Amino acid sequence: MGQHDFSGQSAVVTGSSRGIGAAIAVELARCGARLTLTGRDAEALAGIAAEVEKESGSRPAVVVCDLREGPAAAQVVDATLKAHGRLDMLVNNAGATKRGDFLTLTDEDFNDGFALKFHGAVRMTRAAWPHLVKSKGKLVNIVGIGSLTPAMDFTIGGPVNSALINFTKAIADRGLKDGVRVNAVNPGHIVTDRLRRRVEALAKAEGISYAEAEDRSRHEHGILRFGSSEEIAHLVAFLCSDRATYVHGSTIEIDGGATKGL
Numbered sequence: 001m002g003q004h005d006f007s008g009q010s011a012v013v014t015g016s017s018r019g020i021g022a023a024i025a026v027e028l029a030r031c032g033a034r035l036t037l038t039g040r041d042a043e044a045l046a047g048i049a050a051e052v053e054k055e056s057g058s059r060p061a062v063v064v065c066d067l068r069e070g071p072a073a074a075q076v077v078d079a080t081l082k083a084h085g086r087l088d089m090l091v092n093n094a095g096a097t098k099r100g101d102f103l104t105l106t107d108e109d110f111n112d113g114f115a116l117k118f119h120g121a122v123r124m125t126r127a128a129w130p131h132l133v134k135s136k137g138k139l140v141n142i143v144g145i146g147s148l149t150p151a152m153d154f155t156i157g158g159p160v161n162s163a164l165i166n167f168t169k170a171i172a173d174r175g176l177k178d179g180v181r182v183n184a185v186n187p188g189h190i191v192t193d194r195l196r197r198r199v200e201a202l203a204k205a206e207g208i209s210y211a212e213a214e215d216r217s218r219h220e221h222g223i224l225r226f227g228s229s230e231e232i233a234h235l236v237a238f239l240c241s242d243r244a245t246y247v248h249g250s251t252i253e254i255d256g257g258a259t260k261g262l
């Protein structure tokens with residue numbers, strides 16, 4: 001059993017085939033929640049589903065879908081209601097925005113970044129909302145510190161994240177009226193496949209070892225270490241729990257001190 005008790009509740013975690021989303025799904029399952037997992041990689045989802053089932057003793061619903069596509073959100077909610085009969089927690093986590101030199105990024109790259117992380121989250125929220133209202137549920141959006149600190153190699157991810165924070169605040173206000181608690185989490189530099197690929201690319205570009213690239217990257221970001229997906233998962237579980245009933249409309253940085261501004 002985890003630190004909170006979500007028995008009898010059900011949770012959707014988007015982008016739960018790996019990385020931060022997988023860790024959140026496993027942590028919520030450890031706390032007794034029944035899960036719905038989503039992603040495009042059926043094999044990876046099957047692996048996380050087995051872990052989730054081991055933790056909670058209940059088989060998760062698994063929806064293999066591309067959240068950039070219109071009907072996917074409703075499919076995820078339908079599958080959740082069919083499997084678990086209710087929806088108490090939605091964690092919008094799926095996201096993948098292209099980094100790089102602004103002058104090399106195309107309209108397609110920008111549209112793609114918004115299509116998944118912004119429009120996907122908006123559609124999931126719309127589809128889940130009536131059920132969250134019914135359960136007096138919780139919504140947590142996983143965003144990113146790029147929402148606060150722009151960077152020249154993150155001209156898609158930064159604006160997408162800022163838009164999602166704005167949306168979170170707006171929907172949190174509606175949540176006051178409808179009885180749904182809404183918050184956002186801003187992870188910093190968290191060790192996942194995405195971060196490993198970034199460190200590898202730096203090592204290759206600079207002709208240095210992976211360890212050296214990791215050190216340089218930590219130094220550049222002004223942090224002592226990278227974070228883990230489990231650390232994000234613990235914060236999300238707290239935000240969904242009754243320990244956090246007065247946390248509403250907040251954006252919480254969990255970044256090891258990377259965000260230096262106010």
Ligand SMILES: NC(=O)c1ccc[n+]([C@@H]2O[C@H](COP(=O)([O-])OP(=O)(O)OC[C@H]3O[C@@H](n4cnc5c(N)ncnc54)[C@H](OP(=O)(O)O)[C@@H]3O)[C@@H](O)[C@H]2O)c1
Pocket residue numbers: 014015016017018019020021038039040041042044065066067068093094095096097116117142143144145186187188189190191192193194195
């Ligand atoms: N890692 C970090 O340092 C960091 C920092 C700040 C914010 N974040 C945010 O945290 C979230 C998770 O990041 P992560 O590092 O865990 O990423 P990740 O390891 O790349 O995982 C991304 C997840 O999103 C899913 N996904 C990607 N494209 C999708 C699509 N078109 N439709 C449905 N699902 C899709 C992936 O599943 P499939 O591949 O199976 O589709 C995967 O489960 C993202 O929103 C990211 O922006 C991460």
